[in-house]
Amino acid sequence: MRSSTRTLAVAALVAATLLIAVAYAAVLLTGATPGWAPWCYMLGTATTMLATIVLGAARGRGGVGRLAVPFAGIYLLLLAGFGAVLAMPPETGADAALWLGLPRRAAIVLYGVGVLPLFLLPIAYALTFDSMTLREQDMALVAEARRAREARAAGAGAAAGEAA
Amino acid sequence: MSAPAAAAPALALLQTAALPPLTQPTIVAVAVAYFAVVAAIGTWATRRTRTASDFFVAGQGIGLWPLAIASMAATLSGFAFIGGPGLVYQVGLGAVFIVLPVSLTNAMGAWVLAKRMRLLAEVRDMITVPDAIAARYDSRLAQGLSGVAILIAVIGYMATNVLALGLVIDAIFGIGLPSGIWLGTLITLAYSVSGGILAGVYTDVFQGSIMAAASVLVFAYVLQVGGGMSGLSRTILAADPGFLGPWGKLSPLAALSFFYVFGLGSLGQPHVVHKFYMLKDPRRLKWYPLIMTSALFVTLLLYVGVGLAVKALVAGGTLAPLATADDATPTFLLRFTPVLLAALVFSGVAAAIMSTVNSFMSIGAAVLTHDLPVALGTRLGNELRWGRISTVVISLVAALVAQASGTLVAFLGIFGWGLFASTLVPALAIGLNWEGATREGAVASIATGLALTLLFETLGYMKVYSFPAGVTVSGLSLVASLLVFFGVSWLTRRGRGAAIAPDVRIVMEA
Numbered sequence: 001m002r003s004s005t006r007t008l009a010v011a012a013l014v015a016a017t018l019l020i021a022v023a024y025a026a027v028l029l030t031g032a033t034p035g036w037a038p039w040c041y042m043l044g045t046a047t048t049m050l051a052t053i054v055l056g057a058a059r060g061r062g063g064v065g066r067l068a069v070p071f072a073g074i075y076l077l078l079l080a081g082f083g084a085v086l087a088m089p090p091e092t093g094a095d096a097a098l099w100l101g102l103p104r105r106a107a108i109v110l111y112g113v114g115v116l117p118l119f120l121l122p123i124a125y126a127l128t129f130d131s132m133t134l135r136e137q138d139m140a141l142v143a144e145a146r147r148a149r150e151a152r153a154a155g156a157g158a159a160a161g162e163a164a
Numbered sequence: 165m166s167a168p169a170a171a172a173p174a175l176a177l178l179q180t181a182a183l184p185p186l187t188q189p190t191i192v193a194v195a196v197a198y199f200a201v202v203a204a205i206g207t208w209a210t211r212r213t214r215t216a217s218d219f220f221v222a223g224q225g226i227g228l229w230p231l232a233i234a235s236m237a238a239t240l241s242g243f244a245f246i247g248g249p250g251l252v253y254q255v256g257l258g259a260v261f262i263v264l265p266v267s268l269t270n271a272m273g274a275w276v277l278a279k280r281m282r283l284l285a286e287v288r289d290m291i292t293v294p295d296a297i298a299a300r301y302d303s304r305l306a307q308g309l310s311g312v313a314i315l316i317a318v319i320g321y322m323a324t325n326v327l328a329l330g331l332v333i334d335a336i337f338g339i340g341l342p343s344g345i346w347l348g349t350l351i352t353l354a355y356s357v358s359g360g361i362l363a364g365v366y367t368d369v370f371q372g373s374i375m376a377a378a379s380v381l382v383f384a385y386v387l388q389v390g391g392g393m394s395g396l397s398r399t400i401l402a403a404d405p406g407f408l409g410p411w412g413k414l415s416p417l418a419a420l421s422f423f424y425v426f427g428l429g430s431l432g433q434p435h436v437v438h439k440f441y442m443l444k445d446p447r448r449l450k451w452y453p454l455i456m457t458s459a460l461f462v463t464l465l466l467y468v469g470v471g472l473a474v475k476a477l478v479a480g481g482t483l484a485p486l487a488t489a490d491d492a493t494p495t496f497l498l499r500f501t502p503v504l505l506a507a508l509v510f511s512g513v514a515a516a517i518m519s520t521v522n523s524f525m526s527i528g529a530a531v532l533t534h535d536l537p538v539a540l541g542t543r544l545g546n547e548l549r550w551g552r553i554s555t556v557v558i559s560l561v562a563a564l565v566a567q568a569s570g571t572l573v574a575f576l577g578i579f580g581w582g583l584f585a586s587t588l589v590p591a592l593a594i595g596l597n598w599e600g601a602t603r604e605g606a607v608a609s610i611a612t613g614l615a616l617t618l619l620f621e622t623l624g625y626m627k628v629y630s631f632p633a634g635v636t637v638s639g640l641s642l643v644a645s646l647l648v649f650f651g652v653s654w655l656t657r658r659g660r661g662a663a664i665a666p667d668v669r670i671v672m673e674a
Contacts, residue, residue, distance in 0.1 A: 013594070102397055
């Protein structure tokens with residue numbers, strides 16, 4: 001069964017990879033980094049991460065179901081986090097404002113992009129595992145596939161023996 | 165191009181400079197005790213290793229916690245404790261982008277690879293990562309080509325790690341680098357060749373647990389010495405505001421490139437993803453991302469904390485500037501933590517490197533014993549015996565290479581991660597989830613990743629051509645192999661190479 005969610009994820013992955021390629025090409029062709037290249041790269045990287053996760057999590061016609069919420073959250077987190085630090089002016093001097101002990105832009109990267117997803121994706125994975133990732137019927141189908149494969153191999157072996 | 169920006173990609177995975185001497189009775193005693201425990205685990209595992217399946221995939225009999233902790237230990241190697249903090253000290257927060265994706269990558273790996281690879285091992289007899297590629301595309305060529313790519317990267321990676329192990333052992337025991345390399349190789353070889361990956365997994369569990377605990381303790385000392393995170397930041401900001409910028413001393417593109425390569429590239433690291441085969445029951449994957457991510461997170465506190473603390477101590481005048489960045493961890497531990505904790509970390513660094521080397525020994529031997537013969541249309545009679553012989557051969561080659569000049573070993577080590585990523589991410593990670601992938605697309609992408617990585621790394625090593633700042637060989641090769649994979653698969657989508665075996669299709673749709 002072809003999954004439209006997976007098709008969409010692959011399309012997004014191709015587009016994101018092209019964005020990264022464009023950023024690299026700009027640097028390679030000019031020898032310098034144009035101002036838009038990090039934005040292009042950031043968008044490509046965030047989309048690559050999301051598209052790859054969706055590709056792995058999507059199931060048949062069901063798509064990603066309620067996982068869409070944490071996935072959207074992660075995507076926004078990456079875009080907003082990297083976007084904010086690209087857009088915000090650099091901190092100067094020892095009296096710069098600190099968030100949780102770090103300058104604001106560093107805090108956004110470390111805590112926002114580096115730590116927050118820890119509380120989102122692994123927990124979403126665990127909470128939806130039994131209903132969406134690996135169901136009992138999946139295990140039954142896999143066991144049946146193994147039996148069918150072994151039966152085919154045994155049949156082929158017997159036929160070869162008779163022919164001999 | 166700024167010097168740190170240029171140096172960072174090369175430093176990222178390397179430990180080739182000598183460490184300060186650590187020969188103190190407590191450190192030596194803890195190291196000896198550590199190695200004794202490793203030897204005991206190796207002896208226990210040897211008794212349980214009777215078949216090739218036991219040797220290469222632990223008889224598919226390990227539980228969730230060993231899987232998660234062993235994967236964490238295999239992921240980190242010694243770089244996380246020596247080279248990583250040194251890199252933070254040198255280039256600031258930009259170095260954190262190497263480890264920043266870990267909050268995403270383990271859940272991503274679980275959705276994309278863990279279930280599919282483990283279920284493949286339910287329907288077929290799987291030993292290696294190229295086995296999964298062969299099953300997906302029904303292609304011996306793809307299996308052989310991916311095996312060659314893995315073998316090249318393994319030798320380079322192992323040589324780098326064996327050199328690092330030699331440096332750590334020399335620093336602890338003071339026996340000289342050549343002897344350190346051989347001693348480290350022989351200890352790792354002893355338990356790997358007898359106990360196979362089973363010995364590796366349980367030594368990983370032992371050392372990974374200790375490293376996680378030690379890392380938390382070291383981070384507590386970091387906060388105490390630096391006056392909390394705010395104190396560290398204020399001291400550094402007064403002296404060098406750019407250091408605590410989000411990209412550190414790197415350009416935004418270089419830092420983001422780290423995030424991309426180490427994020428997506430994590431799906432192509434065979435020494436980690438190959439462990440999915442070993443899990444006893446695929447239903448136990450449920451809590452794998454949470455355990456693995458949490459373990460990595462606490463263990464990486466040392467990576468970030470020590471680099472920041474040493475920078476603050478130097479900025480505040482408490483410490484003189486370091487002679488080499490890799491001195492950051494030894495200097496901090498010896499000056500600011502109890503010697504027992506320092507001893508645990510130093511022994512743990514050696515053990516972390518040994519665990520990574522053990523994983524590489526296993527997958528490298530599996531390529532020689534299993535993948536290449538299968539790709540050539542034959543099977544070796546006794547894969548267990550040949551696996552042990554191959555392990556010895558690969559280890560000796562890596563140890564001999566490690567004795568060569570530092571620049572050659574550095575060159576070999578640089579492309580390991582990138583070569584794994586560019587050759588395996590498209591064909592394995594994307595291919596197991598996208599039915600539009602074709603055999604031709606897989607072969608073309610593996611060949612592209614292999615050729616580009618070797619070509620540009622060699623040109624860079626020979627100083628013929630190197631990329632401008634922000635562009636890395638590993639990033640560019642990964643992008644190119646992905647685009648080739650998608651393009652060739654689309655062009656050949658109606659050919660015979662687009663077929664998927666029924667059992668593999670069930671795994672892909674599960």
